[in-house]
Amino acid sequence: MASVETTRNNRQAEKSVPAGQSGVGKVIASGRKAGEFLTTEWEERLRDALETEGRWARVAKAPSYEEMRPYGHQETAGFPVYKDLENRLADAAEHPDPAIAHVMAVCSAYAYSDPRTLSMIMARMGLEDNRVEMIRSSVDAMLIRSTAFLIRGATGRTAILCYRGTGPLDFINWLSDIDVDPERIGYQLGDPCATVHAGAYRNVRATRYEVMNALRRASGPRSSARPGDGMDGSGNEGGLEALYITGHSMGGGMASLMAVMMRHERKYRETLGDRLKAVYTYGQPMIGDKAFAEACEADEFLRDKVIRYTYDCDVVPHLPSAANGPFRHFGRELHYRIPHLRNGVLGILAQAGCVGIARKGHWEARRRPAQQMPTMAGIPMAAMSYMARRLRATRSLPVVYSMDDHMPQHYVSALTPPGVRDEFGD
Secondary structure (H helix, E strand, O other): OEEEEOOHHHOOOOOOOOOOOOOOOOOOOOOOOOOOOOHHHHHHHHHHHHHHHHOOOOEEEOOOHHHHOOOOOOOOOOOOOOOOHHHHHHHOOOOOOHHHHHHHHHHHHHOOOOHHHHHHHHHHHOOOOOEEEEEEEEEHHHOEEEEEEEEEOOOOOEEEEEEOOOOOOOHHHHHHHOOOOEEEOOOOOOOOOOEEEHHHHHHHHHHHHHHHHHHHHHHOOHHHOOOOOOOOOOOOOOOOOEEEEEEEOHHHHHHHHHHHHHHHOHHHHHHHOOOEEEEEEEOOOOOEOHHHHHHHHOOHHHHHOEEEEEEOOEOHHHOOOHHHOOOEOOOEEEEEEOOHHHHHHHHHHHHOOOOOOOOOOEEEEEOOOOOOOOOOOHHHHHHHHHHHOOOOOOOOOOOOOEOHHHOHHHHHHHHOOOOOOOOOOO
8 A cells, every 4th residue: 555645735725733733734635615524534634633643744844942841941052953054055165064064974873763853953953934745655565765845944054855755663674674676766867777776766756756846836936935935935035055865774875866867857946056055965875886986076066066974884885785786886975983992991990990982982984885785684783783782892992883883863963062951052
């Protein structure tokens, strides 16, 4: 059975559900009187009501600072985390930018939640009065679990397209991740024999047209906003100026693949090419073979503005394994290296009560990107390392591959600049 969760791309008028209100907006199909619904529509309204009440709404508006900080000062030295974040995103000239890398890491991590939570977190980060639009397609038999969030600032100058990665308990997501059969991309890109990860490609295409429709509406003047756009028609009349794409895990792979499409499909490049500023991904797997990677490296934007972050021994950037066929990364890679031997000594001292211990390292640019895991044997090793990190005695031992290092909180922590407490601004 297939289900599609989108904002209906304005083909039907739908009112968004403000945070804190119950119920759903009325949906009135063209040519049908209010109150008259087909059975399928009635079922959809009931499902929407349950999901909105209990879990998420399709379009979410950020709570005000007064709601997020009901006591004391609404704005302090640390809240919001970044003052004037929307203008900072729009005006950034160099990438990677440390603050933007932190913002995108937080966005990618909270993309595993719901639109209301993501909207609240992004408001705390500095995107006051933002709106989040969720676009989701699910077809279990086709191994599709595609979820994208479009976050827009109050003025409309900036937008973040964030893809959700692999949910730890989502069996279909995991099956999609290992669906590594080579598939040719649907347009000319360098070598005509270049192939990509079938699961990633299928999931990007599942929501691509709804995503592009949402971006098309965001790209026009704010005065042309229509009901259901998630915009109020106020603010900058010039429309979208800066677009960022981000994601963690397979969400990062989908983000990179969408960037490739935007750069090489003419209809997208002409509309969004000059607005796409950078792609930030975290713990991203490889999404194409050597021919695909070389074709991407020939594109200046994909070579310099696709920025991949890899945390220490994270296993996912080394996947798919060589046993699944040849794959290769493209773009710039920054690696967070932790000196395990030093930390191990400090760990022994910590057990003696002398000092504290923290898994601290530093970011460094890699000239040679993460290489494929030679065999599938590295996967159970990575799973065992997750349990090793739970024990104090083995926490700082060096490993080859680690599943624990793939967790999004590590990326957020390692990219949090000095002086910033956390993404809540507290």
